[in-house]
Amino acid sequence: MSESGVPELVGAGVEEERSQSGGRRMVLNMGPQHPSTHGVLRLVLELDGETIVSCQPEIGYLHTGIEKEFEVKNYQQAVTLTDRVDYLAPLSMNLGYCLAVEKLLQLEIPPQAQWMRVMLTELTRLNSHLVWLGTHALDIGAMTVFLYCFREREEILKIFEQFSGQRMMTSYFRIGGLALEPPRGWHERVKTFIDAFPSRIDEYENLLTNNRIWIGRTKGVGVISLEDMLDLGVTGPMLRAAGLKMDARKDAPYSSYEKFDFEVPTRTENDVYARYLLRLEEMRQSLRIIRQAMDGMPPGPWKADAPHVVLPDREKMKTQMEALIFHFKIVTEGFRVPEGEVFQVIESPRGELGYYVVSDGTTMPYRVHMRTPSFGNLQAVPKMVEGVLIADVIASIGSMDFVLGDTDR
Secondary structure, eight states: OOTTSOOOOOTTTEEEEEOTTSSEEEEEEEOSSOGGGSSSOEEEEEEETTEEEEEEEEOOTTOOOHHHHGGGSOTTTTHHHHHTTSTTSHHHHHHHHHHHHHHHHTOOOOHHHHHHHHHHHHHHHHHHHHHHHHHHHHHHTOHHHHHHHHHHHHHHHHHHHHHHSOSSOOOOEETTEESSOOOTTHHHHHHHHHHHHHHHHHHHHHHHTTOHHHHHHHTTOSOOOHHHHHHHTOOTHHHHTTTOOOOHHHHSOOTTGGGSOOOOOOOSSOSHHHHHHHHHHHHHHHHHHHHHHHHTOOOSOSBOSOTTTSOOOHHHHHHOHHHHHHHHHHHHTOOOOOSEEEEEEEEETTEEEEEEEEEOSSSSOSEEEEEOHHHHHHTTHHHHHTTSBGGGHHHHHHTTOOOGGGTOO
């Protein structure tokens, strides 16, 4: 044993010892380079035959120090840090941070910017769920689904690129609104995608939902009680697949979500199969929100009227000295945020995402802490896999949809 209590692994990553029954117990190192952990998670598994006796997750292999980095960036610069935390849902990370700082500034965001944020955040949810479904299916042996999911994801990334110039780390949401004016032709491109996507979800279902192998590998697997999940801080699809209708978009609406008509899907089976069906329905509900946002997009400005916070239009900079001065001061010095603290919650694709931001009245945050869903969800791994066969570990942890950058900041 090491000082931390984690079994030291020898040889090829296996340590054997006698169990109380006289048989042999094996300590197996899964990760941190195992492809099915989708990052650098290490699981130390103690096995009695093929049954898992104990499981200890080890994080820290992807520690970024991003929370500390916030303290030496001005508020606008820090937006780019948020993209890197959950790289599969960067716009969700942007949104939580921007909403928190806007609360401190008491900024009123124009309706068009709010609705555009909703539309793009739901596209981000689709993007994230597609990566989850494709890689989860691939882990269990369904390669075709992986190719189909990434085919659709590519179209979403092209939409993001049209808006921001970047496919993944867009930093498109900024304090006060959006980084750039929505591009020409965005409506047609988004409409083309959402018109075609329902049939794509049907394709995934045709391949998996009644597939005997898929059912055999997912039904009754990865079960954990709702009470244990609540005790451990699990949120998001994991809770909703256990029957708890908990979603920040409904429970604590933000960015005009209260104006959209959508359902919060739930299941009661509370296994890997239920989490799969739930996320498919979440994708359908996201399409419903995106269509409403497109059809009802309010006219007007796409950023707040706050020249001391929001960068002026580039055309004004060329003709108005005041605009040039504001641009120079915001870019070089940043802007001051009133002293105070705030906690802002949003619903990311993985669950409840919270930003705790403390301001000391300067141009840089005094403290930023993120309550990320992946960290809470990973705490449930031991409860979920102890007592089951090792063959079910991959399906169980895959159903959580964690991102390691989201776990250790």
